[in-house]
Amino acid sequence: MAKAPKANAVVGQSGGPTGVINASLVGVIEEANKHPEIENLYGAIHAVAGMVKNEFIDLKKLSAETLEVVAASPSSAIGTSRDKPNEEYCANILEVFKKRNIRYFFYIGGNDSANTAYILNTMADEANYDIRAFHIPKTVDNDLLVTDHCPGFGTAAKFEACALIGDDLDNRALPGVKIGVIMGRHAGFLTAASVLGKKRDDDGPHLVYVPERPVSMEKFVSDVVGVFEDLKRCVVAVSEGICDVDGVTWAKKLAEQAEVDAHGNVQLSGTGALADFLAGQVKAKLGPKKRVRADTFGYLQRSYPGIQSAVDVDEARRCGREAVKLAMEQDNGSVAIRRTGNGKDYAAELFRTELSNVAEKTKSMPDEFINAEGNGITDAFIEYALPLVGELPETEYLGNCPKV
């Protein structure tokens, strides 16, 4: 491998924001500051969109104090983009890179971002332009291959666990059916995280539905009614990607139905529609006198400030640093996490994997994380996910104390 060139570097944040993507950004910045090979470190405003439009800021001039605040802030501090660059788009980016002598490319994002790094690296090779392209993993969905888990997941999982701790206490206080709709269109990890705060035997969520296990509306309603008859209340966590037995998501079926039913006045593609639909199905069965409520947690799941998981923010930052270290010695790659201890001895180390191992591929929940009936989460998942989330608020409910 050739010596690391003395040149400029660029870093971008891609795809949906998370609670710790800024920690990865700060990891890149603080490691880049240590290497004189990296002359300028440019932050691409709105990811590839900024690269192609030549819109950059200088990340080497930020104070250590500012960096700490950035690392603790949710969302993407230099902006992000949903653009999926094709070859022409990447060719235009490479032109900008050549003009600015950018020879280090750090891209924080999901599998699309790994793919962008892969395309850029391949095209640069073909053009005999030496560039070192690295992908730094980030998703709330936890759906990347190779890595044990993704930075961003632990903090979002903590949000879900806390949300369901609150939902369950609320539902105990005012019994009825409460449904929470959770992010993750294809992978159920975040929805599964709703169980991480359960402590008492009768704690909710009592039912959990992930995209990996199709469910008919009859089965869903009958499950809910069953728990309700048993406990006089029921808390349900549902992935936004929940699908019917034919594999089509309920959200899609709803949108299609709305197109037929509505007269132009009613918009059903909004985020609350699935939750309202599910509540309506349960209400139709239980009757109007029973409390049935549904919330869609929305963007709070990825952007609520002040609740970072300590493990997650630490790993996100280390992943950013690792990408820069690797770039001093390698041509390209994606940073991945290997778990080296679990439970109270949780520990993890970082390693490099090929961009092509991560690009465009997605991971789903393994079978062993989902119960046989397809409406609950196993202890194997809890063992996997709990160390990533860290401490959860301790709570108490007194309504089960013996009557006097």
Added chain:
Amino acid sequence: MAKAPKANAVVGQSGGPTGVINASLVGVIEEANKHPEIENLYGAIHAVAGMVKNEFIDLKKLSAETLEVVAASPSSAIGTSRDKPNEEYCANILEVFKKRNIRYFFYIGGNDSANTAYILNTMADEANYDIRAFHIPKTVDNDLLVTDHCPGFGTAAKFEACALIGDDLDNRALPGVKIGVIMGRHAGFLTAASVLGKKRDDDGPHLVYVPERPVSMEKFVSDVVGVFEDLKRCVVAVSEGICDVDGVTWAKKLAEQAEVDAHGNVQLSGTGALADFLAGQVKAKLGPKKRVRADTFGYLQRSYPGIQSAVDVDEARRCGREAVKLAMEQDNGSVAIRRTGNGKDYAAELFRTELSNVAEKTKSMPDEFINAEGNGITDAFIEYALPLVGELPETEYLGNCPKV
């Protein structure tokens, strides 16, 4: 005033849960433990519903450790109820009280709960049954009269402020229109709290709509489009009680329209409908290529654990204690908060007011808290509310740094 009787006491938690209603419960318990006049302290399971059904737990046997966890837990630890007792209901409660020799009644809740205390007290007087009835204020809506503010408001306000800090950072990273629908059907205090985390000039929310200021859909959409054209993005906080210029809430109009439009399959009375409708109105104007999203924050606003405002939880607990202290000397009353210092010198003291001053009455936002155009919140509100919320997470966005 007669000497405080040696007898039993009951405490109940009424209406919607909050983040600190359990701190008030613990305040009642710890103060009751100091007074030998109170022999047993019964917790009424599900408020008046438990009283009328004779379902109580013993609150004197809880350890100090348990009490601290209870005080830190959101929701109502002994269950709550939406029942509004009439005279017959109260007569049945009095029968239970007589059998158990309950002569102290502590009720934590809103204006309906003050009214329940008032009715019970009046009926006991008429029956020559000596009872001391006290109301302890609680609402997330902050809509009680007399008191400067309500326990429960500060913590919920902190949730809204944090939610909008996150929403604003998310919207900076992925520009578009973001609408957040916030609790509070008649009073706009909670929706107004969405501005409390604003620091930079261009921070959102850029528009805030409270129930106190009716707005036409034309005006709403034109406001949003105006900000969007100016900033290329727009964050909006809307009360669930937002109403049209005729004073009818948009939620009600939507529900009526849905009844006409839908064919039995579509349920529009769920919590997400108003948010989706508002997003649809804006999208119709901006076109399908612009990102327009809306979230309804739902029960997270009142039950999310681990984010209590320090001032709020302290005051809630003090209000619980104060009710018991007052009951040693007085026949009845409602506890209220008087602000005795503001800003960095914020301080408050408690006092007694008549139950009838609080019962069944509600407070709205004063005019001086709302801007002249009816789409924003003034500094006077921030001065009022910020001390109640305490410290908010510090965050940073770098996208506005000078381009290089």
